[in-house]
Amino acid sequence: MSYLSGKKILLGVTGGIAAYKTTYLVRLLVKAGATVKVVMTPASREFVTPLTLSTLSKNPVLSHFTNEEDENDTWNNHVDLGLWADYMIIAPVTANTMSKMVGGTIDNLLLAVYCSAKCPVFYAPAMDLDMYKHPSTQHNFKQLESYGNHMIPAGVGELASGLSGEGRMAEPEEIVSYVEDYISDKLPLKSKSALITAGPTYEPIDPVRFIGNHSSGKMGGALAMELAHLGAQVVLIMGPSHVITNHNNIDRQNVTTAQQMYDAVHKHIDSVDIAIFSAAVADYRPVNRADQKIKKSADTLSIELVKNPDILASVGAMKLRPFLVGFALETDNELDYAFAKAEKKNTDLLILNSLRDKGAGFKKDTNKITIIDRQKNVIPFDTKSKTEVAKDIINEIIKRTS
Ligand code: PMT
8 A cells, every 4th residue: 555545635736748647646546545635727627637537536627716617607716625635745736837837936736726726836847958957947947946846857868858967857656755755764664663463373183173253454454554554564463364464564464373473563663763562362272183084973072171371461571662551342341451551561552442332442443542651551442443443452552762
């Protein structure tokens, strides 16, 4: 998943030959998960059609202050558009539009939106090499920088004039990674690393049966995705689960048993800043795993169990350890048991969830948690989606680690 996922992007297109590349740029932005609205200058419509860009962006393309085709002739509010966007990208930007951006000339909708936008503005110039080098253009770059706008520099190559030199608009992939890098640089967990355990563990009895539990991995998956979204590098140690966790920052390691989870945790634990143990680990495993399927014979069957290592407690006992977050899933005497677990396992935060609460626990898309910190403060939260719960937990971590 890209840092652009869920972001609202306003793409301004001006009248240069490089406008044809915006078709691909819109596709890349949409593929990255962004919502894209396109505003075109009247001149740019000669180079690429609004129909193409509206089809690719899945939104109407705007060029004028009013919708002429609309029988009510409705007003396109440039202020609303400027405020709607998380980021504005103007690509390509011609020397003409740039000079109007510098001087505050507003003679089309795109310039009105630019002047109203409160979000970060990126612009990708495209022009012939001598125009690019011209002192007025160079002066305008400096002016726009002083306004806080971000230039995505033009490349060197063949230009529409047939000449070769600097002035070729940055490729759509470069524009997308420039904006992604800008976003990721500002993320609160950019230089942090985290480890998460999630899902159930399965302890084999024979080749076809196991001891397991109902954990789906949704809570741990949501935590991994939120941490990755905030810039952290995440090692996700996941028991058997169908939950999808696609993000470039997530290194997912699938395990089956508690022992495998323990080994994977201790392989990485020394190199992370934050560790969150949301897995429902089987406390016991069969002493012996039968090589063949156990046949039905006697009326009763006893399976001898032995304790699994307590992974969270083993990390809590380390002298040097990351900021440590444990979970407690309870069915009764919730707060008493949770305080005891926080103490025994030496956690910095303990996340209590109770199966008595409707909308909390295994498999559901929601959870209801109470956070207990080292000072024994008890912070209750309402029932929320597991993504929102993950955000609440991470906020509490950020408050205590930055
Ligand atoms: O996966 P979902 O369907 O979304 O459900 C989420 C969840 C209910 C599993 C999750 O919110 C949760 O409560 N996880 C912890 C479940 C649990 O096993 O709690 P516990 O009270 O038994 O364990 C206490 C803590 O010790 C937990 O952090 C657990 O990961 C850890 N532990 C337990 C035993 C063990 N051998 N090793 C451990 O690390």
